[in-house]
Amino acid sequence: MEYAVIGSGAIGTAIASQFARTEIEVAVATSKGPDAVAPLRERLGEKVVPAEVSEALAADVVILAVPFEAVQGLVSAIPDWNRRIIVDATNAIDYTDFSPADLGGRASSDLVAEWAVNARVVKAFGNTWAKVLARDPGESKEGRRVAFISGNEADANARISALATQFGFEPIDLGRNDAGGLLHSFGGPLTGHSLISQPIAGNTPPEMDLAGSQ
Numbered sequence: 285m286e287y288a289v290i291g292s293g294a295i296g297t298a299i300a301s302q303f304a305r306t307e308i309e310v311a312v313a314t315s316k317g318p319d320a321v322a323p324l325r326e327r328l329g330e331k332v333v334p335a336e337v338s339e340a341l342a343a344d345v346v347i348l349a350v351p352f353e354a355v356q357g358l359v360s361a362i363p364d365w366n367r368r369i370i371v372d373a374t375n376a377i378d379y380t381d382f383s384p385a386d387l388g389g390r391a392s393s394d395l396v397a398e399w400a401v402n403a404r405v406v407k408a409f410g411n412t413w414a415k416v417l418a419r420d421p422g423e424s425k426e427g428r429r430v431a432f433i434s435g436n437e438a439d440a441n442a443r444i445s446a447l448a449t450q451f452g453f454e455p456i457d458l459g460r461n462d463a464g465g466l467l468h469s470f471g472g473p474l475t476g477h478s479l480i481s482q483p484i485a486g487n488t489p490p491e492m493d494l495a496g497s498q
Contacts, residue, residue, distance in 0.1 A: 285311055287447075288340035290358065291349030292321055294414035295373055299347055301418045302451045304328035313340035345443070347371040347409070352385065352392060356399045365403035369440050372396050373410040375470035384471030391461040392469055397436070406435035406444045407461055411468040411475045421452040427482035428454040432474055434465035454481035 287303065288311040289296050296312065303310035311333045312321045318334035325332040340346060341362055348355055352374045359370065376385040376392040387395065397405040409417060411432055421429035431453035435441045445455035458464025468474040 285339070285343040287311070287345050287347070288313065288335065288343035289347045289349055290314070290337060290340050292324055293349065295410065295417065296349030297324060298414045298418035299349060299373065299409055300324060300332050301328055304331045305420065306450055306452070307331060308450065309333060311335035311340050311343060313337045343368075345369045345371060345447070347373055348396070349373045352376040355396055359396060359400035359403070363401065365400050367402060367404060369443060370396060370400055370403045370405045371409065371444055372405055372407045375410055377470055384469075391465045393434070393461040393465055397461075404435065404437045404440035405461070406433060406440050407465045407468065408433045408444050408448065410470075411472075412478055413476065416478045424480055427480045428452060430479040430481050431455045432458055432468040434458040434461050434468065436460050
Protein backbone atom coordinates (compact mmCIF):
# COMPACT_ATOMS: atom_id res chain seq x y z
CA MET A 285 0.00 0.00 0.00
CA GLU A 286 1.55 3.30 -1.07
CA TYR A 287 -0.65 5.90 0.65
CA ALA A 288 -2.87 5.89 3.72
CA VAL A 289 -4.76 8.56 5.64
CA ILE A 290 -5.53 7.95 9.30
CA GLY A 291 -8.47 10.06 10.37
CA SER A 292 -11.73 10.74 8.55
CA GLY A 293 -12.67 14.07 10.10
CA ALA A 294 -12.60 17.37 8.26
CA ILE A 295 -8.88 17.36 7.35
CA GLY A 296 -8.72 13.62 6.65
CA THR A 297 -11.76 13.85 4.38
CA ALA A 298 -10.30 16.86 2.56
CA ILE A 299 -7.04 15.01 1.89
CA ALA A 300 -8.89 11.87 0.80
CA SER A 301 -10.91 13.98 -1.62
CA GLN A 302 -7.68 15.14 -3.27
CA PHE A 303 -6.59 11.53 -3.77
CA ALA A 304 -9.99 10.63 -5.21
CA ARG A 305 -10.11 13.67 -7.48
CA THR A 306 -6.72 12.82 -8.97
CA GLU A 307 -7.45 9.08 -9.25
CA ILE A 308 -4.77 8.01 -6.74
CA GLU A 309 -5.71 5.09 -4.51
CA VAL A 310 -5.54 5.74 -0.79
CA ALA A 311 -6.43 3.68 2.25
CA VAL A 312 -8.44 5.56 4.87
CA ALA A 313 -8.67 4.36 8.44
CA THR A 314 -10.31 5.52 11.63
CA SER A 315 -10.45 4.20 15.18
CA LYS A 316 -14.11 3.31 14.51
CA GLY A 317 -13.13 0.73 11.90
CA PRO A 318 -13.51 0.32 8.12
CA ASP A 319 -17.31 0.40 8.24
CA ALA A 320 -17.14 4.02 9.41
CA VAL A 321 -15.18 4.91 6.25
CA ALA A 322 -17.68 3.22 3.90
CA PRO A 323 -19.87 6.37 3.49
CA LEU A 324 -16.76 8.34 2.49
CA ARG A 325 -15.98 5.76 -0.20
CA GLU A 326 -19.55 5.97 -1.45
CA ARG A 327 -19.26 9.75 -1.71
CA LEU A 328 -15.73 10.05 -3.12
CA GLY A 329 -15.42 6.87 -5.17
CA GLU A 330 -13.56 3.59 -5.34
CA LYS A 331 -10.08 5.12 -4.99
CA VAL A 332 -10.87 5.51 -1.27
CA VAL A 333 -10.25 2.12 0.34
CA PRO A 334 -11.55 1.59 3.90
CA ALA A 335 -8.87 -0.02 6.08
CA GLU A 336 -8.01 -0.98 9.60
CA VAL A 337 -5.67 1.40 11.42
CA SER A 338 -3.06 -1.37 11.62
CA GLU A 339 -3.17 -1.72 7.82
CA ALA A 340 -2.90 2.02 7.28
CA LEU A 341 0.13 2.21 9.57
CA ALA A 342 1.95 -0.17 7.21
CA ALA A 343 1.69 2.11 4.14
CA ASP A 344 4.74 3.65 2.49
CA VAL A 345 3.38 7.14 3.21
CA VAL A 346 1.13 7.54 6.25
CA ILE A 347 -0.79 10.81 6.53
CA LEU A 348 -1.89 11.65 10.06
CA ALA A 349 -5.15 13.62 10.25
CA VAL A 350 -6.08 12.91 13.86
CA PRO A 351 -6.08 15.05 17.00
CA PHE A 352 -2.46 15.76 17.97
CA GLU A 353 -2.94 14.18 21.37
CA ALA A 354 -3.62 10.83 19.67
CA VAL A 355 -0.43 10.85 17.60
CA GLN A 356 2.06 9.45 20.10
CA GLY A 357 -0.02 6.36 20.80
CA LEU A 358 -0.53 5.74 17.09
CA VAL A 359 3.02 6.07 15.82
CA SER A 360 4.72 4.40 18.79
CA ALA A 361 2.73 1.24 18.03
CA ILE A 362 5.28 0.63 15.26
CA PRO A 363 8.67 -0.35 16.78
CA ASP A 364 10.64 0.63 13.65
CA TRP A 365 9.24 2.73 10.80
CA ASN A 366 12.10 1.62 8.58
CA ARG A 367 12.48 5.06 6.96
CA ARG A 368 8.88 5.23 5.81
CA ILE A 369 7.31 8.68 5.56
CA ILE A 370 4.82 10.15 8.00
CA VAL A 371 2.98 13.26 6.84
CA ASP A 372 1.96 15.30 9.85
CA ALA A 373 -1.25 17.13 8.97
CA THR A 374 -2.17 17.57 12.63
CA ASN A 375 -2.38 20.74 14.71
CA ALA A 376 -1.20 20.95 18.30
CA ILE A 377 -3.99 22.94 19.94
CA ASP A 378 -4.79 23.97 23.51
CA TYR A 379 -8.55 23.48 23.39
CA THR A 380 -9.20 25.51 26.53
CA ASP A 381 -8.79 28.69 24.48
CA PHE A 382 -8.03 27.35 20.98
CA SER A 383 -4.45 28.60 21.11
CA PRO A 384 -1.26 26.80 20.08
CA ALA A 385 -0.34 24.09 22.58
CA ASP A 386 2.75 24.82 24.66
CA LEU A 387 5.43 22.55 23.21
CA GLY A 388 8.34 24.47 24.68
CA GLY A 389 9.03 26.24 21.42
CA ARG A 390 9.48 22.99 19.52
CA ALA A 391 7.82 22.09 16.25
CA SER A 392 5.08 19.50 16.71
CA SER A 393 6.48 17.47 13.81
CA ASP A 394 9.80 17.10 15.60
CA LEU A 395 7.94 15.53 18.52
CA VAL A 396 6.27 13.15 16.06
CA ALA A 397 9.73 12.23 14.77
CA GLU A 398 10.84 11.38 18.32
CA TRP A 399 7.82 9.17 18.88
CA ALA A 400 8.02 7.44 15.48
CA VAL A 401 11.31 5.55 15.57
CA ASN A 402 13.25 5.74 12.29
CA ALA A 403 10.48 7.57 10.40
CA ARG A 404 10.92 10.52 8.05
CA VAL A 405 8.38 13.13 9.16
CA VAL A 406 7.09 15.80 6.80
CA LYS A 407 4.72 18.60 7.85
CA ALA A 408 2.10 19.24 5.15
CA PHE A 409 -1.60 19.79 4.39
CA GLY A 410 -2.48 21.17 7.82
CA ASN A 411 -2.01 24.92 7.52
CA THR A 412 -5.34 25.90 5.95
CA TRP A 413 -9.02 25.30 6.60
CA ALA A 414 -10.38 21.89 5.62
CA LYS A 415 -13.00 23.37 3.29
CA VAL A 416 -10.20 25.15 1.40
CA LEU A 417 -7.93 22.10 1.40
CA ALA A 418 -10.72 20.04 -0.18
CA ARG A 419 -11.05 22.31 -3.22
CA ASP A 420 -9.35 21.78 -6.56
CA PRO A 421 -6.13 23.79 -6.01
CA GLY A 422 -6.12 24.86 -9.65
CA GLU A 423 -9.66 26.19 -9.70
CA SER A 424 -8.60 29.83 -9.48
CA LYS A 425 -7.97 31.57 -12.78
CA GLU A 426 -5.18 33.51 -11.04
CA GLY A 427 -2.92 30.54 -10.35
CA ARG A 428 -2.45 27.44 -8.21
CA ARG A 429 -3.02 27.21 -4.48
CA VAL A 430 0.17 26.87 -2.46
CA ALA A 431 0.97 23.83 -0.29
CA PHE A 432 3.69 24.42 2.30
CA ILE A 433 6.03 21.51 3.01
CA SER A 434 8.67 21.16 5.71
CA GLY A 435 10.82 18.36 7.04
CA ASN A 436 14.31 17.49 8.12
CA GLU A 437 15.16 15.26 5.16
CA ALA A 438 15.20 16.65 1.64
CA ASP A 439 14.26 13.40 -0.10
CA ALA A 440 11.11 13.00 1.99
CA ASN A 441 10.16 16.63 1.39
CA ALA A 442 10.61 16.07 -2.33
CA ARG A 443 8.39 12.99 -2.26
CA ILE A 444 5.53 14.88 -0.60
CA SER A 445 6.09 17.93 -2.80
CA ALA A 446 5.64 15.64 -5.80
CA LEU A 447 2.38 14.34 -4.32
CA ALA A 448 1.18 17.91 -3.75
CA THR A 449 2.01 18.66 -7.38
CA GLN A 450 -0.05 15.66 -8.49
CA PHE A 451 -2.95 17.09 -6.54
CA GLY A 452 -2.47 20.37 -8.42
CA PHE A 453 -0.87 22.46 -5.67
CA GLU A 454 2.22 24.64 -5.98
CA PRO A 455 4.45 23.15 -3.26
CA ILE A 456 6.89 25.40 -1.40
CA ASP A 457 9.54 23.64 0.68
CA LEU A 458 10.19 25.69 3.82
CA GLY A 459 13.09 23.55 5.00
CA ARG A 460 13.51 22.01 8.41
CA ASN A 461 10.65 21.60 10.85
CA ASP A 462 12.41 23.55 13.61
CA ALA A 463 12.71 26.55 11.29
CA GLY A 464 10.31 26.85 8.35
CA GLY A 465 8.05 24.23 9.86
CA LEU A 466 7.10 26.58 12.68
CA LEU A 467 5.81 29.04 10.09
CA HIS A 468 2.98 26.74 8.97
CA SER A 469 2.32 24.95 12.24
CA PHE A 470 -0.83 25.98 14.11
CA GLY A 471 -0.55 29.61 15.19
CA GLY A 472 2.28 30.34 12.76
CA PRO A 473 2.12 33.25 10.31
CA LEU A 474 1.35 30.99 7.34
CA THR A 475 -1.64 29.25 8.92
CA GLY A 476 -5.25 30.01 8.08
CA HIS A 477 -4.46 31.46 4.65
CA SER A 478 -5.22 30.33 1.11
CA LEU A 479 -2.27 31.60 -0.91
CA ILE A 480 -2.11 31.54 -4.71
CA SER A 481 1.08 31.20 -6.74
CA GLN A 482 0.81 33.24 -9.91
CA PRO A 483 2.90 32.66 -13.04
CA ILE A 484 4.69 35.83 -14.08
CA ALA A 485 7.16 36.72 -16.79
CA GLY A 486 10.85 36.14 -16.16
CA ASN A 487 12.67 33.68 -13.94
CA THR A 488 11.29 34.62 -10.53
CA PRO A 489 11.36 31.58 -8.22
CA PRO A 490 7.89 30.14 -7.36
CA GLU A 491 8.24 31.14 -3.72
CA MET A 492 8.32 34.80 -4.81
CA ASP A 493 5.11 34.52 -6.77
CA LEU A 494 2.72 34.66 -3.83
CA ALA A 495 -0.14 36.95 -4.77
CA GLY A 496 -1.85 37.00 -1.39
CA SER A 497 -4.75 35.24 0.25
CA GLN A 498 -8.18 34.34 -1.05
